[in-house]
Amino acid sequence: MAKVTVKLAERSYPIDISPKALRSAANLFPGSPRQILIVTNPTVAEHYLQPLLSVLHSHHVEVFNMQDGEEYKSLTTYADIMQQLISAGFNRDCAIIALGGGVVGDLAGFVASTYQRGVDFYQIPTTLLAQVDSSVGGKTAINHPLGKNLIGAFYQPLAVLIDTDCLQTLSARNYRSGLAEVVKYGVIYDAEFFHWLEDHVAELRNRDTAALTYAIERSCAIKAEVVAADERESGIRALLNLGHTFGHAIEAATHYGEWTHGEAVAAGTVIASKLSEVTQKLSSSDFRRVADLLNQLGLPIKAPQMPWQDWLSYMQRDKKVKDGRLHFVLPTAIGSAEVVSNIEHETIAAVITECC
Numbered sequence: 001m002a003k004v005t006v007k008l009a010e011r012s013y014p015i016d017i018s019p020k021a022l023r024s025a026a027n028l029f030p031g032s033p034r035q036i037l038i039v040t041n042p043t044v045a046e047h048y049l050q051p052l053l054s055v056l057h058s059h060h061v062e063v064f065n066m067q068d069g070e071e072y073k074s075l076t077t078y079a080d081i082m083q084q085l086i087s088a089g090f091n092r093d094c095a096i097i098a099l100g101g102g103v104v105g106d107l108a109g110f111v112a113s114t115y116q117r118g119v120d121f122y123q124i125p126t127t128l129l130a131q132v133d134s135s136v137g138g139k140t141a142i143n144h145p146l147g148k149n150l151i152g153a154f155y156q157p158l159a160v161l162i163d164t165d166c167l168q169t170l171s172a173r174n175y176r177s178g179l180a181e182v183v184k185y186g187v188i189y190d191a192e193f194f195h196w197l198e199d200h201v202a203e204l205r206n207r208d209t210a211a212l213t214y215a216i217e218r219s220c221a222i223k224a225e226v227v228a229a230d231e232r233e234s235g236i237r238a239l240l241n242l243g244h245t246f247g248h249a250i251e252a253a254t255h256y257g258e259w260t261h262g263e264a265v266a267a268g269t270v271i272a273s274k275l276s277e278v279t280q281k282l283s284s285s286d287f288r289r290v291a292d293l294l295n296q297l298g299l300p301i302k303a304p305q306m307p308w309q310d311w312l313s314y315m316q317r318d319k320k321v322k323d324g325r326l327h328f329v330l331p332t333a334i335g336s337a338e339v340v341s342n343i344e345h346e347t348i349a350a351v352i353t354e355c356c
């Protein structure tokens with residue numbers, strides 16, 4: 001078993017990573033019986049709800065089985081969960097568990113942050129993206145018809161339990177999407193980890209347990225370090241958005257469905273790396289290594305074609321735009337990156353054209 005701690009003083013919490021971790025979920029609730037709400041969806045519940053319920057049998061457990069899909073990370077689902085909590089008489093000592101991917105985790109976390117002004121929250125992430133990224137760091141949110149993640153809160157879980165066996169039932173596409181975020185950590189923060197990823201492409205593609213455990217542990221450790229240094233994203237945490245400004249434009253242009261988040265981030269990372277090469281921050285050989293690794297992991301490295309005006313308008317709607325200026329996270333070498341905001345639009349447009 002691997003263990004990582006997110007160090008946030010009195011709000012510090014453990015991330016436990018192992019195959020079969022689900023079986024130890026009862027350890028999250030020692031002592032007297034608790035009121036516990038598990039938020040999940042039918043796809044995840046089919047495999048993992050019964051195993052979780054069986055180890056929590058001594059508690060009063062309710063389940064909210066939300067519909068599967070990004071469109072249900074909504075105000076309506078939020079209100080439905082609140083209704084269930086209130087109807088079931090859940091008090092301030094209750095706990096909420098998110099059992100699922102990033103959609104379930106973001107929504108359940110926001111519910112936990114607001115029910116009775118905040119109740120205990122636990123993450124049991126079941127997609128690779130959720131295990132290496134969304135379950136760690138305390139960003140919770142729901143979508144509004146006018147934009148993604150517009151309503152939310154910073155609210156840290158009390159623990160994250162990562163069962164690597166859950167990844168065996170994940171679709172190939174969702175699995176690959178999570179790998180895009182794993183690569184991100186190597187690019188922005190850890191050259192040695194990037195090199196390790198290059199050396200373990202075959203194992204990662206085969207979902208080898210030992211390779212996955214290490215990749216998840218290292219990703220969580222990097223995210224934990226970055227979040228501990230900058231919980232509310234006023235500095236270094238912004239580097240975690242590598243590829244995301246371009247990626248969000250791709251997701252928005254394709255109506256949040258055609259491309260997964262990870263696929264859009266992969267193509268966005270290639271554009272960011274090319275922009276960095278063209279503006280002479282990144283060597284051509286490092287650019288090649290980033291594009292080659294994403295490609296070998298089965299991720300798209302070409303963005304869809306759309307007019308520059310569309311790119312611009314989608315990128316300007318991104319939450320990371322400040323004072324109307326576009327900010328980009330650009331790698332400066334494998335293992336380091338910086339935020340840059342003074343690039344001419346002509347240069348950005350030319351690079352995007354080259355990467356489509």
Ligand code: NAD
Binds near residue numbers: 135169
């Ligand atoms: P998701 O939650 O929609 O899961 C993808 C699909 O996999 C779903 O159909 C789900 O039911 C299914 N699934 C989940 N676990 C499974 C398993 N073990 N076996 C089989 N199927 C399984 O998508 P995601 O990629 O996990 O998360 C995307 C969401 O995460 C977005 O809403 C995004 O905004 C959010 N996000 C949040 C943060 C953050 O810091 N909070 C960071 C990145 C992304």
